[in-house]
Amino acid sequence: MVSMTLSLQKAVVKRRGKTILGPVDLDLKEAQFTIVLGPNGSGKTTLLRVLHGVERLTNGTLSLSKSNEDARQEQAYVFQSPIMLRRTVRANLAYPLELLGRPKSEIETKVQRWAHRIGLEDALERHAPRLSGGEKQKLALARALIREPEVLFLDEPCANLDGRSTREIETLLIAARAQGTRIIMTTHDMGQARRLAYDIVFMLGGRVHEQGAAAGFFDAPKTQEAGAFLNGEIVE
């Protein structure tokens, strides 16, 4: 799979005159698993939405190595609160493939495979909004990965999940990364960041405060604020 590159130049997002993000300059090229870290309100989610193209920039540019239309087809996004279509588990899994007009036989094969991978093969006819929180998040992840995207964005996918569900989701993410999917994910869980990250983007006050390899960031953060954040101190 040819890796898609994403970069932001002087990116700014304003809402009602207030700057939510930026200015941000960011290049995401080689890393396979990028974790976006930062305190609440630091602009992590906005950064993710901008990179995915669902949040418009007030100023600056988002550059992709493909055309916008092609890039959007090769991306998927998992939200912090999983959005379930008011349909069965089967229909939720099939939906992204139906949008692409894939043949029914291919859709059914993939639905069965992914339902098995997330442990919902016996729940295919259940109404998806009635699943537990962990099941919903696994279903949302499977629905994102079923299209085999080049880039997968995840906004705190394990927030409010128990240890078992978190482990299952991390296993799916590691498998996706091994198959060539670039993953960009926000998290509050420092342990999860240490387990998964190849590189780190540390956000503070709507700006990228520090960016680099995960090992270097955790062992020797370059800025005082990042060090304080890693020590569990309140950073603003």
Next chain:
Amino acid sequence: MSDIWAGLEAAFWLIVTLDGDLVEITARSLHVSLSALIIASCIALPFGTWLAIRRFRYRRTAIAVLNALMGLPPVVVGLIVYLLLSRTGPLGVFGLLFTPTAMIIAQVIIITPLIASITHQAMRELWAEYHDLLISLNTSKRQRIMTLIWDGRRALLTAALAGFGRAIGEVGAIMIVGGNIDHATRVLTTAIALETGKGDFALALGLGFVLIALALAVNILIHSLSQTEQEGRW
């Protein structure tokens, strides 16, 4: 009280003996109201959904006008349709006045804003829920509308049934454009108005009970066909 009992008795005998006139009037009522419902739904369901997801300059004004049109006085609608379809009107050449088609046109005008407005309310909530996901999946406008209509079909059914309820019980407009002609444009509501005018309250009540039973039967039938109350089935 005796009028009510007499009405119930009249309704009972009209139904049991399958009175020819009653069957004809009931069939025409169903034909006119269901035709109007189908045409109005084809217009109002996509329009209400489109209005929920589309942002444009005069959107608020359009919604306010749509909500205001829900309260269109049927008699005024009937009068306007009458003028349009009369011999000297712009559509007089089609010769539709005092036909069931004219009654259908009037009912479509009356119930379309009602169905569209209820659809818009329901779809607005669903769109708020689905917005991020559908944008993220890079769906086209058509795909968004189709997804919302399919997933919101139960709310849309309620909107359609509200439209049917208004259509089947409507009398002012269809009296004007239909003329309440025996064996041609007479329906349950206009027949009730006629019998009341003649002082035959028992028969008027009997027809009224038939009308209520018909409205309930159609509602129950549609709900059971769409299985809206079966929890486990989706």
